[in-house]
Amino acid sequence: MADYATLLRDHITLTCRSIDRLFLQAYVPKLQTVGQVCQFLTGRGFKIPSSAAFGQIGEAYVAAIHRWAQAEGVPIRYFAKGDNKEKIAEPLLRAAAEEGGEGKVVLIGIAQEKASAWRSWKAKGQEQAAHPHMEWSRQMVFINHFYIYLWDPEWGPAFWKTNAYAPFPIWLWLNGHSWAKRQLDKAGIAYEALDNGFRWCADPAALQRICNRLGANDVHTFFWRWFHRLPSPFTPDDLKAGYDYDLAFRQFEVSDTRVFDRPQTGRAFFEGVIRDHLDLGRPDQVVLVFDRKLLPGTPGRFRTKVITRGVDPSSVARTSPAGSSNTSNSAGHSAPKRSSPTPAISGLVVAFA
Secondary structure: OOHHHHHHHHHHEEEEEEEEEEEEEEHHHHOHHHHHHHHHHHHHOOOOOOOOHHHHHHHHHHHHHHHHHHHHHOEEEEOOOOOOOHHHOOOOHHHHHHHHOOOEEEEEEEEEEEEEEEEEEEEOOOOOOOOOOOEEEEEEEEEEEEEEEEEEOOEEEEEEEOOOOOOEEEEEEEEHHHHHOOOOOOHHEEEEEEEEEEEEEOHHHHHHHHHHOOOOHHHHHHHHHOOOOOOOOOOOHHHHOOOOOEEEEEEEEEEEEEOOHHHHHHHHHHHHHHHHOOOHHOOOOHHHHHHOOOOOOOOOOOEEEEEEEOOOEEEEEOOOOOOOEEEEEEEEOOOOOOOOOOOOOOOEEEEOO
């Protein structure tokens, strides 16, 4: 069988390295300490800085979201436990993409989730005081979150998640492949898309140049474009006083795509990957996989996933109490789905032309 270098040199029809999924959190630097919180509330005109004051701001924010949705004709849906949020939003995002334009919000979903929020209470001995001293801390609360699904002319499908509790965080989900597809469309360059990537492109060099061009400015432009279109708990005076957002990464994925010329070549590549990673299941390393000590007398059977089940091709190493193991693998003709990244080849997309 040919080695990796030969397979990657002689049997690849498309190579593309690009930013894949981005998950970011927007936060307000000037609302991260007790002193900053109190200063913000007194600047808003509250004589006693407290979480009750933040409650008033939050209630006004929620009302503004509902008014805005009604004015824009955006449906609001309360998600039930177990709902597949992305699947619910997918047809609406697809319709928005076909419509084009300057972008639109297609759905606002509401779901209860845990979050860290500022809470206050009267200090000990201050319960009856007219102007009590308040103690503050960040606490975990179970609150409504707003999932704002939108289609953007530069990024394609995305979502913006927030809640109405201080410090009013925002989470963003973006996809670099979707951004690159939008740039190819604008440039008039033909391509064939995978679910999350590319199978073929009429100008591979131009595709790589486009992927290389994606940077921080594109992310910031997206954020502020939608910040000014969506309701916000902050007033223009708040923004002038410095209560604006910074962005931080929560998740950053980079994709290295290789499209093989035929399925047999792809299977040969994966069989090599599987063979070279079977040491994950050897007894001297099995504790790293299962996070507990396995002795000859430990009951039960134990499985090491080399490649996620349900993704072709796959390999499973099973370890018995006696220390023996057996391995099975299979290879398919379709490109592996990227929805389940694997430890053995995380960040690699392989397709067959």
